[in-house]
Each structure stands twice: as structure tokens, then as C-alpha cells.
Amino acid sequence: MLASIRVELIKLKRSKIMLVALAGPALVALLFFSLQASGANLRAWPLYLFAGMTAWATFMLPLTATIIATLLAQLEHGPKTWAHLLALPVPKWRVFAAKAIVALGLIAAMSLLTGALLAFGGWLAGALNPENKLLDPAPFAALAETMVDPDDQAFGDLDVMLMVKEWRRVVAERLAYVYLSSFLLIAVQLWAAFRFRNFLIPMALGVGGGFFAIFAQASAYGVYFPWLMPFNTLGFMPENVEKALAYGLVGGIGMGLLMFVDMSRMQIK
Amino acid sequence: MFSVITGGEQPEDNEKEARGARFMLREGRGPMTIAIETEGLKKRFRGVNAVDGVDLSVPQGAIFGFLGPNGAGKTTTIRLLLGLLTPNRGRIALFGEDLRRNRIAALKSVGVAFETPAHYEHLTGRENLDITRRLLKLDKSEIDRVLATVELSHVADRHVRKYSLGMRHRLGLARALLGNPKLLIFDEPTNGLDPVGIREMRDFIKTLPDRTGATVFVSSHHLAEIEQMASHVAVIHLGKIVFQGAMDELRGLHAPRLEVGCSDEAQATALLGGGARKVESRNGRLIVELPTAEGAKARAASINRRLNDAGIDVHHLALAPWTLEELFLQLVGANPHLGQK
Numbered sequence: 001m002l003a004s005i006r007v008e009l010i011k012l013k014r015s016k017i018m019l020v021a022l023a024g025p026a027l028v029a030l031l032f033f034s035l036q037a038s039g040a041n042l043r044a045w046p047l048y049l050f051a052g053m054t055a056w057a058t059f060m061l062p063l064t065a066t067i068i069a070t071l072l073a074q075l076e077h078g079p080k081t082w083a084h085l086l087a088l089p090v091p092k093w094r095v096f097a098a099k100a101i102v103a104l105g106l107i108a109a110m111s112l113l114t115g116a117l118l119a120f121g122g123w124l125a126g127a128l129n130p131e132n133k134l135l136d137p138a139p140f141a142a143l144a145e146t147m148v149d150p151d152d153q154a155f156g157d158l159d160v161m162l163m164v165k166e167w168r169r170v171v172a173e174r175l176a177y178v179y180l181s182s183f184l185l186i187a188v189q190l191w192a193a194f195r196f197r198n199f200l201i202p203m204a205l206g207v208g209g210g211f212f213a214i215f216a217q218a219s220a221y222g223v224y225f226p227w228l229m230p231f232n233t234l235g236f237m238p239e240n241v242e243k244a245l246a247y248g249l250v251g252g253i254g255m256g257l258l259m260f261v262d263m264s265r266m267q268i269k
Numbered sequence: 270m271f272s273v274i275t276g277g278e279q280p281e282d283n284e285k286e287a288r289g290a291r292f293m294l295r296e297g298r299g300p301m302t303i304a305i306e307t308e309g310l311k312k313r314f315r316g317v318n319a320v321d322g323v324d325l326s327v328p329q330g331a332i333f334g335f336l337g338p339n340g341a342g343k344t345t346t347i348r349l350l351l352g353l354l355t356p357n358r359g360r361i362a363l364f365g366e367d368l369r370r371n372r373i374a375a376l377k378s379v380g381v382a383f384e385t386p387a388h389y390e391h392l393t394g395r396e397n398l399d400i401t402r403r404l405l406k407l408d409k410s411e412i413d414r415v416l417a418t419v420e421l422s423h424v425a426d427r428h429v430r431k432y433s434l435g436m437r438h439r440l441g442l443a444r445a446l447l448g449n450p451k452l453l454i455f456d457e458p459t460n461g462l463d464p465v466g467i468r469e470m471r472d473f474i475k476t477l478p479d480r481t482g483a484t485v486f487v488s489s490h491h492l493a494e495i496e497q498m499a500s501h502v503a504v505i506h507l508g509k510i511v512f513q514g515a516m517d518e519l520r521g522l523h524a525p526r527l528e529v530g531c532s533d534e535a536q537a538t539a540l541l542g543g544g545a546r547k548v549e550s551r552n553g554r555l556i557v558e559l560p561t562a563e564g565a566k567a568r569a570a571s572i573n574r575r576l577n578d579a580g581i582d583v584h585h586l587a588l589a590p591w592t593l594e595e596l597f598l599q600l601v602g603a604n605p606h607l608g609q610k
């Protein structure tokens with residue numbers, strides 16, 4: 001298995017995948033840095049980071065996952081190397097598993113990068129202009145306790161006190177949730193990308209999925225929609241967090257296994 | 270053994286049982302001498318029987334030519350042999366290992382070069398080989414060995430994008446040779462090469478069994494090409510094997526012919542056409558059929574002499590090669606049912 005993964009990494013040399021992996025997080029961070037630096041002050045760190053993570057979870061993660069899955073598959077579709085790869089004395093599923101692991105690894109790295117670059121952008125905005133400095137709400141926790149109405153809608157339905165006191169842990173945890181709940185959409189995108197030689201099919205699926213996600217938020221069935229699961233784990237509707245995490249993670253693993261079985265049986269013409 | 274397939278269709282079930290029994294028997298034997306064995310292999314694509322009951326038996330150490338025109342089913346058969354396609358019917362064993370039951374063990378002894386060489390364009394030749402080498406868990410030195418074998422060492426660190434088609438074919442060959450597999454499968458290895466490239470490839474393939482002890486299974490739609498390198502041959506037509514045997518048996522099938530260009534065709538035809546000998550005029554040349562391959566040279570000389578003695582000038586005299594089309598006419602003509610699907 002390690003050899004299979006190593007081989008996939010060799011193929012990434014000089015490919016555009018690394019560029020996508022850097023550009024996605026950088027764009028999210030750049031957007032929120034610009035907002036903050038231009039005076040649209042988000043005031044506190046947790047608000048700023050959650051806003052950035054929402055952009056990551058609803059838009060940039062699904063989009064870059066689509067592109068990465070498509071490029072990983074096109075590495076073989078393009079030069080027609082599937083036949084060679086699948087005629088080697090290596091279990092067929094391993095070929096697909098190695099690509100899935102690379103995709104998951106890249107997206108994990110991108111998640112961390114998004115968090116790091118967002119933080120850097122927030123700090124930079126404050127460094128450039130002290131008026132835009134973001135505040136750490138923790139020192140004000142005691143004060144907030146006396147002032148904040150627990151039913152205040154400013155944070156949606158997020159637990160406000162938790163956000164004030166332990167925002168670092170909450171942000172890190174939710175960044176991980178976003179990632180884990182994206183497994184299902186990643187598995188679906190990989191499957192489509194492997195199955196179809198025409199890259200427009202997985203791209204259309206990803207863009208279409210992301211598009212519907214915007215509207216599915218309002219739907220009662222939105223919680224079952226793979227492209228919405230990362231967003232749902234952010235907790236704007238707390239009752240959906242665990243469901244989205246479970247469906248996304250467990251569903252993703254299940255879908256991945258189905259994909260390995262299906263792809264191993266695929267007729268290579 | 271000469272084996273133009275006869276039309277007698279056995280009842281399907283008996284046939285299957287008989288095949289099964291033979292298969293089991295062979296599996297149980299000691300040293301395996303059959304590199305590729307297929308039994309009743311069938312593959313259908315949307316109503317087209319691309320491969321239609323193919324029984325192959327490729328002896329170890331042979332250069333086995335797999336001959337057939339475009340669309341005959343060569344590539345489909347090869348993809349079945351590699352487990353890339355699942356047959357609708359039939360079984361495959363490579364060195365006695367059943368492909369369906371034990372794909373990995375069966376494929377361990379196989380190196381393959383496909384019809385159109387496919388490589389990662391953005392990587393160098395060396396990096397491309399390294400990928401396969403790692404998957405096969407071979408020593409790093411293998412790369413330099415196969416690069417030297419196909420004379421590609423000088424461009425090993427260049428991107429494949431910049432390779433010529435000939436280099437790509439050679440890189441495909443190098444990749445197939447990694448780990449010195451016992452069986453090499455080449456699908457039209459001369460596809461798109463220039464005459465020099467074709468000759469180099471052919472000469473290279475010819476040396477392989479002696480050099481590496483490998484069995485070579487090579488497909489082509491060129492009768493002449495296969496004649497020049499193969500020790501054994503199977504001819505496939507519309508998914509069916511119409512001939513299988515040693516190369517010499519195939520040669521024996523088609524009598525040699527002499528192509529004669531002369532000053533007076535009518536007189537020459539009258540002179541040479543006596544008895545059972547077939548003489549016909551084609552494109553301003555006479556095609557004279559000779560009875561056997563033995564003594565063909567002496568016969569050619571004697572025909573030349575007879576024409577000269579009769580005052581006919583001879584300006585062209587050559588043994589005419591048979592084309593695949595003509596061979597088919599002969600093989601299929603004798604069994605008209607083979608022409609139907």
C-alpha cells in the first residue's frame with residue numbers, strides 16, 4: 001500500500017494539483033483579509049474565523065475536492081494508463097485506494113492551511129491598521145456572562161459562552177468536523193472522476209452539487225445532502241452537527257468501499 | 270498440428286464439461302509448459318462477439334504470433350488475458366494459474382506493452398519506469414538495465430512529452446521488461462513505426478526468448494511481420510481462431526508463388542500454364558503458383574530459362590509474398606461458415 005501511495009505522489013510532480021491545493025486556502029484567506037483590512041471589521045477572532053470556515057466549508061472545499069478528484073483521475077484517463085496500472089500484479093482496489101488517500105491527505109493539509117492562512121490574514125489586517133485588530137474575547141468572558149443574552153442570535157444558534165471562553169478549541173474542532181464530514185462528497189467525486197473519461201462529468205457533478213447545496217440549506221432533507229454536510233458541522237443548526245458528521249464520515253467510508261469494489265470490476269476497454 | 274477449425278458445433282454443455290475436465294488435468298501436472306491457455310473464451314460488446322470461443326495454447330519459449338485484420342479481436346483477447354476485461358464465457362490460465370481465481374499470481378509472470386504506448390507525459394522516462402518498478406517492488410538497478418536494453422539511456426531524464434513515437438514504444442517495451450517476466454505480451458508493437466523502427470522492433474523481439482528465456486505473445490495484422498519473427502501462430506478472424514499451429518504449418522498452407530514480368534504475357538501464360546499449374550495475370554505481371562516451398566528457387570530458375578529459351582524477355586522475377594487477405598481467402602474460403610457471425 002505504501003508503494004502505491006508513493007507512486008501517486010511521484011505522479012503529482014509538475015502537475016497542477018499542488019497549485020489547486022495552495023490556491024484554494026489562499027483565496028479564502030485573501031478574501032477575509034481584504035474584508036477585514038478594508039474596514040468591514042468582524043471584531044472578534046471567533047467571528048472572523050467562523051466566517052472564513054463557512055466560506056471554506058460551503059464553497060472552496062467542495063470545489064477544490066472536485067478539481068483534485070478530477071485531476072487525480074485525469075492523470076490516468078489522459079494518457080490512458082489505467083490499463084497498464086490495472087494489469088500489474090497488484091490488487092486493483094489498491095490503485096483507487098492510494099488515490100483516495102492522496103486526495104484525503106491533500107484536503108486535510110488544505111484544511112490546516114486554510115486555518116493557518118486565515119489566522120495570518122486576520123493578524124496582518126490588524127498589524128497594518130490597529131483599528132482593524134481582531135479581539136480575543138476570552139479575557140471578557142466574565143463580562144460577557146453578565147451581558148450576553150443566551151438567546152441572542154448574533155452567532156446563530158452557536159453556544160455563545162463556549163465561543164467566548166473556548167473559541168480556540170471550538171474552531172479547531174469544527175475545522176476537523178468540516179474535513180471529516182466531507183469524506184462522502186470526496187468519495188462521490190472520486191467515483192465519478194474514475195468512472196468517466198470525460199472530465200466534464202465529475203466537474204458538472206461537483207459544481208451542480210455545490211449549487212444545490214446553497215438552496216438545500218433551507219430544506220428538511222438538506223442534512224442528507226453530501227455537499228452540505230461540511231457546512232452543517234459548523235453548527236449554525238446545532239441539531240444537525242452530529243448527523244452531518246456521522247453521515248459524511250461513515251457514509252464516505254462506505255461509499256469509498258463501494259467505489260473500490262465497483263472500480264475493481266470495471267471493464268478497461 | 271494443422272488445425273483449420275471445422276464447423277461442427279457441439280452441444281454447449283458437453284463442450285463445457287469436456288473443457289473443464291481438460292483444464293483440471295493440466296493444472297495438476299508438474300512442470301508447466303503452457304504459457305497461455307484459454308478455453309472457449311468469449312467477449313461480447315453490445316451484440317458484437319468481439320472474441321467468440323477462442324482456445325489458445327501458447328507453448329513456453331515460443332514467439333507466438335497473433336495474427337488478424339483490424340477489428341478481429343486481438344486487443345480484446347489481450348485485455349481478457351490481462352484481466353482488464355471479464356469474459357462472458359471461458360477460462361484463462363497463465364503458466365497454469367487460473368486468472369479469475371488467482372489474478373495476482375497469474376499476472377506476476379507477465380510484462381505487457383499495449384497497442385498505443387501510454388506513459389505519464391509530464392514525467393521523465395526514468396520516473397515512468399520508477400512507478401512500475403516500485404509497484405513491482407524491484408531493485409532500483411532494474412531501471413538502468415531495461416533502459417540500456419532498449420537503448421533509451423541517453424533520453425531517460427527527458428520528459429516523455431518530448432519523446433518520438435519510436436521512443437515511446439521503446440519505453441513501453443522497457444516497462445514490460447522490468448523484473449524479467451516469463452511472459453511478454455505485445456499488442457501491435459510496430460504500430461505507427463517507420464520501416465527502420467519496425468525492423469529494429471522485430472529484430473529485438475526475435476532475440477527475446479534466447480536472451481531472457483521469455484515466451485512472447487505478439488499481435489499484428491501483418492502476415493509478413495509475423496512470418497519473420499514467430500515460431501507459432503494463431504490467426505483470428507471475426508473473433509474466431511481460424512488457424513493455430515507452428516509457423517511452418519502456416520507456411521505449408523499457402524504454396525509459394527512466382528511473380529514474373531516479361532515481354533509477352535500471352536505466350537508466357539501458354540508456355541507455363543500447362544497441366545495443373547495456375548497462372549494468372551495481375552497488374553501487368555504473371556503470378557505463377559509453385560507446388561511446394563522446397564525447390565522453389567530451382568523452379569524459379571528453370572521457369573526463367575524456359576521463358577528465355579522461348580525468346581521471351583524476363584525483366585522481373587520474384588517470389589511473391591502472400592498477403593493476409595489472401596491467406597484469409599484460403600482459410601475462410603475452405604470454411605465459409607467462418608465468414609459469418
Ligand SMILES: Nc1ncnc2c1ncn2[C@@H]1O[C@H](COP(=O)(O)OP(=O)(O)OP(=O)(O)O)[C@@H](O)[C@H]1O
Nearest residue numbers: 269314319337338339340341342343344345346490
Ligand atoms: N469498447 C468497445 N465497445 C464496443 N465494441 C468494441 C469495443 N472494443 C472493441 N470492440 C469491437 O470488438 C471487435 C474487436 O476489436 P479489437 O479491438 O479487439 O480488434 P483488433 O483485432 O485489436 O483490431 P486492430 O487491429 O484494429 O487493433 C471489433 O468489432 C470492435 O468494433
Ligand SMILES: [Mg+2]
Nearest residue numbers: 343344345384
Ligand atoms: Mg487492436
